[in-house]
Amino acid sequence: MFNDQSADVLEVMHDLEVRDEHDRVNGTPHLERLRQITPDTGRFIALWAAAAPAGAMIEIGTSAGYSALWLAQACRISGRSLTTFEILPEKARLARATFARTQVTDVVHLVEGDFLDHVDEIEDVGFCFLDAEKDVYESCYDLVVPKMVPGAILIADNATSHRDDLQSMLDRVLADDRVDAMIATVGKGELVCRRR
Numbered sequence: 001m002f003n004d005q006s007a008d009v010l011e012v013m014h015d016l017e018v019r020d021e022h023d024r025v026n027g028t029p030h031l032e033r034l035r036q037i038t039p040d041t042g043r044f045i046a047l048w049a050a051a052a053p054a055g056a057m058i059e060i061g062t063s064a065g066y067s068a069l070w071l072a073q074a075c076r077i078s079g080r081s082l083t084t085f086e087i088l089p090e091k092a093r094l095a096r097a098t099f100a101r102t103q104v105t106d107v108v109h110l111v112e113g114d115f116l117d118h119v120d121e122i123e124d125v126g127f128c129f130l131d132a133e134k135d136v137y138e139s140c141y142d143l144v145v146p147k148m149v150p151g152a153i154l155i156a157d158n159a160t161s162h163r164d165d166l167q168s169m170l171d172r173v174l175a176d177d178r179v180d181a182m183i184a185t186v187g188k189g190e191l192v193c194r195r196r
């Protein structure tokens with residue numbers, strides 16, 4: 001999966017990593033920053049997505065499509081597709097360009113809009129990557145968990161980098177009898193939940 005990425009994917013990932021790094025230090029306003037996952041988190045979510053049971057594969061928070069490119073690799077080897085949700089039109093525009101440049105539009109479907117407005121269209125979730133604004137994490141978790149098939153995986157980014165903002169949700173998830181969960185010290189901290 002990781003050793004046979006196309007030159008286009010490697011080039012676009014590199015471009016996005018450089019832009020994201022610059023965003024973090026050059027005063028780019030918060031909402032314009034890409035705020036991507038780290039490359040090791042990309043590998044981490046792709047491995048989990050490839051191993052997840054059959055079911056819908058979704059991502060909440062696309063930005064310019066960097067994490068979706070990692071998940072697209074899991075789609076390729078598992079014969080599935082990813083639906084990724086992005087609320088901001090400008091980010092959706094960037095993501096469309098990313099997916100076109102890397103020729104992943106056969107396995108990555110972008111939905112422009114608020115995930116919370118589309119949740120009724122989703123069922124039988126096998127894998128979910130949650131990486132939106134922290135104030136909607138708990139609502140997303142509460143809406144997605146009942147739709148997860150047994151053994152399905154939900155991963156949420158920023159579990160350690162935004163621990164203060166997420167503490168009450170993390171406490172609830174770690175005590176939630178519907179899932180087995182832990183926080184992995186990868187990247188910015190990945191909350192990993194497996195539906196029982």
Ligand SMILES: C[S@@+](CC[C@H](N)C(=O)[O-])C[C@H]1O[C@@H](n2cnc3c(N)ncnc32)[C@H](O)[C@@H]1O
Nearest residue numbers: 035036037061063066067086087114115132133
């Ligand atoms: C941290 S960035 C995502 C980074 C992306 N996952 C990556 O690693 O390449 C969060 C994104 O979630 C989007 N977002 C926030 N709330 C959302 C919602 N309710 N529905 C869909 N997208 C949302 C933001 O506009 C932003 O682009």
